[in-house]
Amino acid sequence: MDKRILIVDDEEDIAELLEDFLSIEGYEIYKATNGTSAKKILSEVDIDFILLDIMMPEESGFTLCKSLREIYSIPIIFLSALQDDTDKIRGLNIGADDYIVKDATPGEIVARIKAIERRLNNFDTQSKNKKNNIIRFKSLELNIMTRSLLIENEKVTLTAKEFDLIKLFLTYPNQVFTYDQIIEKIWGYNQGDFHSVRVYIGKLREKIEEKTNDFKISTVWGVGYKAEGVSCE
Missing domain, CATH: 3.40.50.2300 (Response regulator)
Incomplete structure (x- = not known):
């Protein structure tokens, strides 16, 4: 179709x-x-x-x-x-x-x-290859198939890029991602920019931090970002 x-x-x-x-x-x-x-x-x-x-x-x-x-x-x-x-x-x-x-x-x-x-499509293909399409970390539950996030069993509204960002951080716990890597993985082309990354990370942080302290996206100065202390099911 x-x-x-x-x-x-x-x-x-x-x-x-x-x-x-x-x-x-x-x-x-x-x-x-x-x-x-x-x-x-x-x-x-x-x-x-x-x-x-x-x-x-x-x-x-x-x-x-x-x-x-x-x-x-x-x-x-x-x-x-x-x-x-x-x-x-x-x-x-x-x-x-x-x-x-x-x-x-x-x-x-x-x-x-x-x-x-x-x-x-790439995210959908990756999710179909996984036996478990739910990523959990403490009070967070990310459903890859429905592209939805629950925090304390309450739905959090995310944009498509915000969802892909949190999925990236939860899929690769404690890994540092440079700005260039985030642009490549989330935007999928070379026209993203550092400022856009900062804007989306900032909005995602706000949405998570107003619900819980269980999950934190930390700035690695001069490099990029990482999710600290994440160990997911």
Whole structure:
């Protein structure tokens, strides 16, 4: 079955151009011009990726992304004319999996989507090869098949990249990962950057630390990060 992509953008010419390129690549495209129509499509169709503009009528992409993250773990990619670093940081902080400036070529956008798809497929393949798809550490329980995290038996909402990060740290306990290794394993391409890694690690830390002190992602200064004292079942 073709992967389904929802393009949320009020600029119809851009949405149509993206539809042309993505359809050639075998994706099934759905389009919405605002948050209301996007939510309606999501309630009716199993969407695999969301391409989301920021500057839209009624509801901004930032607001829409934040509300969607309370319900869905679908990869969300911001596609925006806003180029300022503060906008990129804000987008990543509220749950986006990537941020692409609109002057990017359609080919680059397709490559970014395929990179996320490969990363997700790689994690799924690894999980199918394991007898036990549950990783436990004290009060944490990570379900690889359902891509969900429980802490003290309470579900913690994670973005796709946040899930992949905690899975990486729990799968390889006490191993130090450099920034380059994290970018390669989580982003799956060479266009990630150190700042994005810091943003995602920071958000993941917040979500875990407000629930428990059992698990800690420590900074190894000048190198990267590691999960200290982890010994998983």
